[in-house]
Amino acid sequence: MSTLAAVYSPTEIEEKWYAYWMKHRLFHSEPDEREPYAMVIPPPNVTGVLHMGHMLNNTIQDVLVRRARMLGKNACWVPGTDHASIATEAKVVEKLAREGIKKTDLSREAFLEHAWEWTRRHGGIILEQLKRLGASCDWERTSFTMSEGYSRSVIRVFVDLYNQGKIYRGVRMVNWDPQAQTALSDEEVIHREQQGKLYYLKYYVSDSAATAGAEAARDYVVVATTRPETIFGDTAVCVNPSDERYKRLKGKKLIVPLINREVPVIEDAYVDPEFGTGCLKVTPAHDINDYMLGEKYGLEVIDIFNDNGTLSEKAQLYVGQDRFEVRRQVEVDLAAAGLLEKVEDYVNKVGFSERTNAAIEPKLSMQWFVRMSELAEPALAAVMDDDVLLFPPKFKNTYRYWMENIKDWCISRQLWWGHRIPAWYLPQGGLVVAETAEEALTVAKEKTKNQQLTLSDLRQDEDCLDTWFSSWLWPISVFDANVAGHPEADPSNDLQYYYPTADLVTAPEILFFWVARMIIAGYEWAGGYPFKNVYLTGIVRDKQGRKMSKQLGNSPDPIALIEKYGADGVRLGMLLTSPAGNDLPFDESLCEQGRNFCNKIWNSFRLIKGWEASDAEPQPEHARVAVEWFRELVGKTLLSVADDFDKYRLSEALMELYKLYWDEFSGWYLEAIKPQQGRAMDQKTYRATISIFDAMLRLLHPFMPFITEELWQNLAARKDGESIMVSLQPFVAQEVDESVLDNFEQAKQVVTNIRSVRKEKNIPSKEPLTLLVRGAFSPAAEAIACRLANISQVVSVEENTDALCASFLVKTTEFYLPLGSLVNVAEERKKLEADLAYFKKFLGSVLAKLGNEKFVSSAPENIVALERKKQRDAEAKVASLEEQLKKLKA
């Protein structure tokens, strides 16, 4: 195989095998008699592009699904995309704006046509990118949250919840995004600390002017606020009833600055006298707490903002100006009017829209809500009772806290791109919720007893549903859109077979957005949990620990990385250090390490393929020993890798295989069985090696699918359609013969020691040496040592008579290399003395331990026995070293 280059070049190989897998439909799954292993992809935004978070996430998923497939399960990884209502709509609005088109100038239908066009043009790019990574998704099952079937399930679920009384409509204080001009759920608001200001404003007492007469003597109070632009919505000022400073205000009225509206002074314990001046302005329309005070005291609600964050007519002043601009202007104008006492720097938390990053405005509006507390009960129990397992488990606490304090979910969005709320308003008031307009009409006729009603009399709700109201059905709807009170009896139904899915891999950021709600939906509409295990990945960060983001520009382009290091190399780079729940500090050098590993595998394959096997050659003992040893070692590694996978410790599983391949297989095994120069290899060793290599490839395949397929295909003649990806993982050995491993370990240490001596004394590896051994040296170890350290003869001695030796100890066995004049007596003595000092010190600590009566009496027997063994070994070593030193002195 001299035609193979010394460097692995992945590009064509990746393309070739991905096409091959697709052509033979190896990713596709249909229900059969095998045990199912299903997994649903966290659907990326339909018009999104791949970022490093996706790379990590999907690499993990692909490893899991490929391994499951190779364990003989019927693996099905369902891909798809999310319509991402607000994000996509924002992009389309932006695109239209560039073309000079305003959304408000378009009809709903026309806008949706643009949105669909955008989706067709940019949609699915991300799925193509996932193919480059090697993702073994069942592309024939690609799903989309706005597809016809999926949409039907979303609408059914809405109707079902409405009929159960779990969906209601009402005016509530919601999070308003003035940029997207829609309501958001609490989860879509991100609170961040902001450097702001605290403004101290003067509110004059209403009747004081009359009594005091002079302007200067007018009584006033100072109110501290971070939002002076909201004073036009003030309808009261509140103080704590126990606050002595403000007793005089009881029953009085105050004048709101600039607009001179009279508002009452109210008293409530909610106000903290310690904060600011202990005087709180109450703006029920624009603050949730103020709203509650307003409810309690029957205050007027004055909404001074338009939907886009500018001031409305109700504000009286600054009408049409933006809220932040007004904040600056009000400060100036208040100061000019002598109504601003002072301004202090102040840090406070402000809510921002997760999508548009606009500052959230609390706003009273009519919205649709889901009553969550009852729905959440089984979902909470599922995680608490370990029916659904979270990895790492620390998220259990967070999950419980959230579920126990769950609030009603605002599901209506003032957007067009999404599932339109299936509610129709009747001409004379009232509404009907139904799956279709036709059904709504039928119900409406019945309800109104008016058979003359037509479709055009009904007006459908303008709002659409929160994206998460569709994605919470993902593990159900991708298999069957007939959810919600429409259970299918057919047992061959995909949902019956694949549900519940096995693993879900996602980011902790969407634990509540998505994971918790999927569990809720699972219990509500599919009769149980949607997945057994949830693997929560970390966040991909750059070297400085910053989160990778578009704004910072610190995120490498995944496709460029794949082109540079190969998909397998990048996959390894993502996995070499990424324990569940911990952040991944990403560094390109990790991909380089991955690429280097691919190259290592590639070259060991070149070596093996270059060998000629001959029946005439007998199997040398050292080769027999190596084969025996390596099989045991693979067996042992398999057990621990399986254990790693059970615990979702993928990095550790990979590292074990990495070391097994690089250090043990390439470094020791292949070196041990290498035939002598110019000679053929014996048939037995050759076949064993091919089979071992085959097993190694299969073990590595879930992590690095492309190179393993390429080499596996070249290892033997394969039929068209055959593939490593549908082969089985090597069998797991039930028992490991530790003595075989121990013997080889001894051989390795002897070899390493001899190499050290050679290096130290400048003895070429080609020069054969004699080895004297005093103590136990297994024949297996001897065979390997002779082969790898170029030992021409091994002599067992009772006592070393030759002083001119280099010596070393492996466990309790003493080894000597007679080197004659090469031995520097002084140096050798120094070395022995250092060893002696070490063992004496060690022996001393062991003896001290054993001399401690309390230790001997209270420590368990096996621990004490172990210490005794340490003592014996150390004593033997000390004796041996002293003996050697004596000889050197003689």
Next chain:
RNA sequence: GGGAGCUUAGCUCAGCUGGUUUAGAGCAUCUGCCUUACAAGCAGAGGGUCGGGGGUUCGAGCCCCUCAGCUCCCACCA
């Protein structure tokens, strides 16, 4: 303001119910080597008073207390 977690070699992390010689790995570093699979490699080597302090125990990286630093989640203090 509440809650959770983290702090072990230059970097990233293992270290399972306290006991396996003097605490491990990968990468990086240093020293030799182009040794006929691989310099994207081979052979060797160095590197840590386990964040500080105190305690429990025959025995602590692991348990308890305390201090310091970092991170995340939740929360309506203007």
